[in-house]
Amino acid sequence: MLTMLDVYERAVKGPIMAEKDFDLKVFTPQLMEITKKYDIRYDKDNPVPADDEAADNLFEAAVEFLTRVGVYCQGTNRVMQFSEDEIRQALREAPGKCFPGAGKDAGVMGLRKPDENKYPWFHCGTGIAFSSEEAMTNMVEGCASISGIDSISFPALEFIRGLPSVGGTPAEFYAAIRGVNIGMQALKRAGRPGLSVMNLISTAATAQSAMAASAPQFGCRTTDGWLCGAVAEFKLDLGVMTKIAYLKSSGCLVGAETAPILGGYCGGPNSTAVASTAYIIMGVLVYNANYQLHFPVHFKYGCTTTQDVLWTCSISAQAASRNIPMPVIWDPYCAAGPNTKMYMYEAAAYILSVVASGGPSFETCHPAKGVLVDGFTPMDVKWNVEMGKAASRLTRPQANEIVKQLLEKYESRLGEPPRGNTYLECYDTTTGKPSDDYVRLYDEVEEELTGMGVPLD
Amino acid sequence: MNQQAIFDNLAKAIIGGDETEIKENTQTAVDDGLAPLDIVDLGLSKGMEVVGARFESGEAYLPELLMASNAFNAAMEIVKPLIEAGKQQMAKHGTFLLATVKGDLHNIGKDIVGTVLDTKGFEIVDLGIDKSTLEIIEAAQKHNVDVIGLSSLMTTTMPYQKEVIDTLKEMGLRDKFSVLVGGGPTNQQWAEDIGADGYGETAMDAVNVAKKLLQK
Numbered sequence: 001m002l003t004m005l006d007v008y009e010r011a012v013k014g015p016i017m018a019e020k021d022f023d024l025k026v027f028t029p030q031l032m033e034i035t036k037k038y039d040i041r042y043d044k045d046n047p048v049p050a051d052d053e054a055a056d057n058l059f060e061a062a063v064e065f066l067t068r069v070g071v072y073c074q075g076t077n078r079v080m081q082f083s084e085d086e087i088r089q090a091l092r093e094a095p096g097k098c099f100p101g102a103g104k105d106a107g108v109m110g111l112r113k114p115d116e117n118k119y120p121w122f123h124c125g126t127g128i129a130f131s132s133e134e135a136m137t138n139m140v141e142g143c144a145s146i147s148g149i150d151s152i153s154f155p156a157l158e159f160i161r162g163l164p165s166v167g168g169t170p171a172e173f174y175a176a177i178r179g180v181n182i183g184m185q186a187l188k189r190a191g192r193p194g195l196s197v198m199n200l201i202s203t204a205a206t207a208q209s210a211m212a213a214s215a216p217q218f219g220c221r222t223t224d225g226w227l228c229g230a231v232a233e234f235k236l237d238l239g240v241m242t243k244i245a246y247l248k249s250s251g252c253l254v255g256a257e258t259a260p261i262l263g264g265y266c267g268g269p270n271s272t273a274v275a276s277t278a279y280i281i282m283g284v285l286v287y288n289a290n291y292q293l294h295f296p297v298h299f300k301y302g303c304t305t306t307q308d309v310l311w312t313c314s315i316s317a318q319a320a321s322r323n324i325p326m327p328v329i330w331d332p333y334c335a336a337g338p339n340t341k342m343y344m345y346e347a348a349a350y351i352l353s354v355v356a357s358g359g360p361s362f363e364t365c366h367p368a369k370g371v372l373v374d375g376f377t378p379m380d381v382k383w384n385v386e387m388g389k390a391a392s393r394l395t396r397p398q399a400n401e402i403v404k405q406l407l408e409k410y411e412s413r414l415g416e417p418p419r420g421n422t423y424l425e426c427y428d429t430t431t432g433k434p435s436d437d438y439v440r441l442y443d444e445v446e447e448e449l450t451g452m453g454v455p456l457d
Numbered sequence: 458m459n460q461q462a463i464f465d466n467l468a469k470a471i472i473g474g475d476e477t478e479i480k481e482n483t484q485t486a487v488d489d490g491l492a493p494l495d496i497v498d499l500g501l502s503k504g505m506e507v508v509g510a511r512f513e514s515g516e517a518y519l520p521e522l523l524m525a526s527n528a529f530n531a532a533m534e535i536v537k538p539l540i541e542a543g544k545q546q547m548a549k550h551g552t553f554l555l556a557t558v559k560g561d562l563h564n565i566g567k568d569i570v571g572t573v574l575d576t577k578g579f580e581i582v583d584l585g586i587d588k589s590t591l592e593i594i595e596a597a598q599k600h601n602v603d604v605i606g607l608s609s610l611m612t613t614t615m616p617y618q619k620e621v622i623d624t625l626k627e628m629g630l631r632d633k634f635s636v637l638v639g640g641g642p643t644n645q646q647w648a649e650d651i652g653a654d655g656y657g658e659t660a661m662d663a664v665n666v667a668k669k670l671l672q673k
Contacts, residue, residue, distance in 0.1 A: 172613055203613075264569065299519070
């Protein structure tokens, strides 16, 4: 297994190359060539394919791709290269599990296989913008209280004492420690003090603020998880590499955050599937990560619920779950906002696709592409947990048939999705209860999907 | 070969993104005595229109668009000197400066916007990623651009979009440039709040908004 110092050595000794040349002369042409060589084909008729051989073939394509292309270091303008032997050794040595959370909230985040009936790890994402600290803490408390949640994300604070939390400034640092502090208080109020926070430190985008605010006296614990983001496609900067080194040396859980863009330099779904799988190998090899937050996303719609993205997620989840020992949190973004039928359809389609495909975990689906302020509700979380449990009872062919029906219900509206309602608009914020209309809509969709064969409780 | 067949071959080579083929076809068109501007307007641009439409509808992706764009530029290396020699001016919509703001290393969204703008007839000045406010303003002045396009993919770098606009005001330069913002966490409301002239959710939005701004 490579250490971050080994990786850094590649970043200073690898071949020098302009970033544009890496994008245009190495990354994209090699990806297209490998996709053709391994005959990776997008199956338009089956968003959730069930072909183990195809999944293993995709894994082999991803290994060769990563061997040929490597990872670009933006700080040194050099390509970090890795041999096939190093890749296969790293995969053999990876533990395939981690232990987030403390006390009665501790758990084992491990792997799942396609068609396996085990529940996935339920990660609750509240990582969107809120209009006030009060709204934010109420949401964290409300979501942490939902039974079945295994870990949680904290939202990012955009302001501290009226000043914007600009990256690389004291405001970012102060906002970061305040964000951790009020989030932890909310977990205590929910009776889940040990629940693992898996997106630390959401308010600190720069490495220096993240590392400074991670000191234990500010409330973070080694049983939490820190996200360390790669830049699309296949790039790391020295700040993130330093942050990974710091976190590893501190005994913290490191999460590789990766997001191939379907339609960008990755091209279409077939080649994006290769990149998506290679990213998960990168999480093991380059990050030596404990877990991974991964979200192939559509360049045009900005969401993860188009048919081609669902297929990409499904086939690369299968390739990973059969060959790469990495606990991956699949992270969805829906086009429609909360309190809409379309959101519930999109979330259901995504969860069915990744859970039946062996995805070890998923994050609750972000409504409205994650950009609607206060656009997230505990009812969304409840739906995601129910769907996750139901999806674990289905095989890939069963999930495939339901996903096809769901796509017919929403795909034509992805270009102009309904905004839905904010938490403040569809909840009584005093009692913390959803509106009657919201409950009615939820029950209707639940009944509708039960009729379609989804084994909801 | 008749003229229409030559133009069709030019368009086809652009759509295929084949640099060798487009160079050969362009040279053939020049040797056959076709007017340089007709080569551009009736051949090369027609091919770009097809690829652009496919990209817009989701039938083609960035690699196809980039390959077509590279082929177009390869053909222009042959045609442009002839146009300039003939003192014919190519129609350009305006000059568009693109930059990802300080502290932000993301480039794909910006690159897609740049490629689409290029294919739609804008002159592009791409400053790259992680650019400070003053670097952006100095480049805008130096290149005398019409529009400044600012990209940001993180909530912690979005404030730098506002900083560029505020600094332009402080320097008395706000009226000289239109400012367009975009990137994952941004939206129309944010653009209005910080006093930007426009917001582009997608690359095509950016093109349409830029065209409207320049018509004013």
